[in-house]
Amino acid sequence: HxxxxxxxxxxxxxxxxxxxxxxxxxxxxxxxxxxxxxxxxxxxxxxxxxxxxxxxxxxxPRCCSCERMEPRESRYVLLDDGRKLCLECLDSAVMDTNECQPLYLEIQEFYEGLNMKVEQQVPLLLVERQALNEAMEGEKTGHHHLPETRGLCLSEEQTVSTILRRPRMTGNKIMEMITEPYRLTRRCEVTAILILYGLPRLLTGSILAHEMMHAWLQLKGYRTLTPDIEEGICQVLAHLWIESEIMAGSGSNTASTSSSSSSSTSSKKGGRSQFERKLGDFFKHQTESDTSVAYGDGFRAGNRVVQQYGLKRTLEHIRLTRTLPF
Ligand SMILES: [Zn+2]
Ligand SMILES: [Zn+2]
Structure with a gap:
């Protein structure tokens, strides 16, 4: 060029x-x-x-969410863990644990719509980058992760520093982060889901949908899957959720699957901005074009068989054979 x-x-x-x-x-x-x-x-x-x-x-600087470079005429916001966020991504960013709960409910409904209800009450916590990395080190069984981890499904009892209150913006900086130690206790195989704070709603939701699938697999007794199969199928769920959000169009509702279109008319936040729609397309594109073996190839293989056999049959096959159906 x-x-x-x-x-x-x-x-x-x-x-x-x-x-x-x-x-x-x-x-x-x-x-x-x-x-x-x-x-x-x-x-x-x-x-x-x-x-x-x-x-x-x-x-x-690049935006940690949409990857766009900071243009000369605008300034990105600096999060306190060093990440930079563009103003358009900041617009729908989920900033603290409380703020994320409605989205968590939506994802739970999404799983219910797929007949994959997670019965156990798994705490969802929003955390800073450092807290996420520390929690990852505290896990005995190391899952495989992206170079930049943005979510975790925990199974150990540990104490996590969670974001209590939406931080204040001063100029272009995020200030006065209020965090609180949160002690995880084991009631089931999964002790908590952690998500990096400050990401737009659609990205937060897709990471959450991904981590929920790890939780689901763990709670349903799927053990020792290879990383490409496990991460791949988790990415399939994240991708399905994003698609359902894109299909739902202007409102933010909970369509059950990508194929059985929107059934809900509950409008929550009113219209979605044009940028948010574009951002949804970007996250979808990012999932589809990921070059890593576990997440990228894993997703493409998982997605292919789910298209062919449906999610239910694919999961049943994985449960019985720990492989994808051919
Ligand atoms: Zn951005
Ligand atoms: Zn994963």
Whole structure:
């Protein structure tokens, strides 16, 4: 890909040739004709945001949710664990444990709609990145995780630092994080589900749907599945939930599956912004195009058999053989 440097969303000091660019009537910057230079650029595969390759290594912030680079004209919000969030993702971000409970209920209803009700009361806690990493180390049986873990399904008794109250925004920084130690006690095989705070509702929900599936598998006695099968089927559920949310369109309701369209008319938060719809498509795209073996290949294999045999038969086959049906 070659293009004039002018299209870079960051077009400023990092773009070394910026000073040589002139502004045309078209309101686009172009390299003067006497400089016969073409410059390489990269394009984000989903957002189509164009930027100089150098921004991938020069510390240009990216939104931890949508991955878009911070453009010159806007400033992202800095979360207290170092993550950056764009203002559009911040718009629907779930910030504390309480705020997440209605979404948790929606995910529980979603599982019920699939005839996969989780009977046990599993606490759901929103946590900071550090608390999530510590909890992960406290687990005896190591599940496999993405390089950047955003959710966990715990089975050990441990104490977790949970986010009690929505943090305050000061300028572009999140301040005054109120956390509280929460002691997990074992009532069943699963002691808690932890989710990273500060992510948009749709992403939080899909991570939750994923972790709920780990809990479901654990509670239903599915043991020692290979990572690609377990993570793959968890991603299938996350993907199903996102799809049902996209299908539900403007309202946020709980359609039972992607195929049996929306049945609920309970409008909760009114309309969904255009960006949120686009964000839903992005998370779906991200799941489908993941390059990792466990999450990516696992999802694609799981999704294929679920399309072919249905979720119920696929899960039954996994339970009996610990493999996917052919
Ligand atoms: Zn974002
Ligand atoms: Zn997982």
């Amino acid at each position: 070659y293009l004039f440097l002018s299209v870079c969303i960051r077009r400023f000091s990092f773009c070394i040739l910026y000073g040589n660019l002139c502004k045309k009537k078209s309101n686009k910057y172009q390299i003067p004709t006497h400089m016969n230079v073409l410059i390489k650029y990269r394009t984000h595969p989903f957002w189509l945001q164009k930027y100089c390759p150098s921004h991938e290594v020069d510390g240009t």
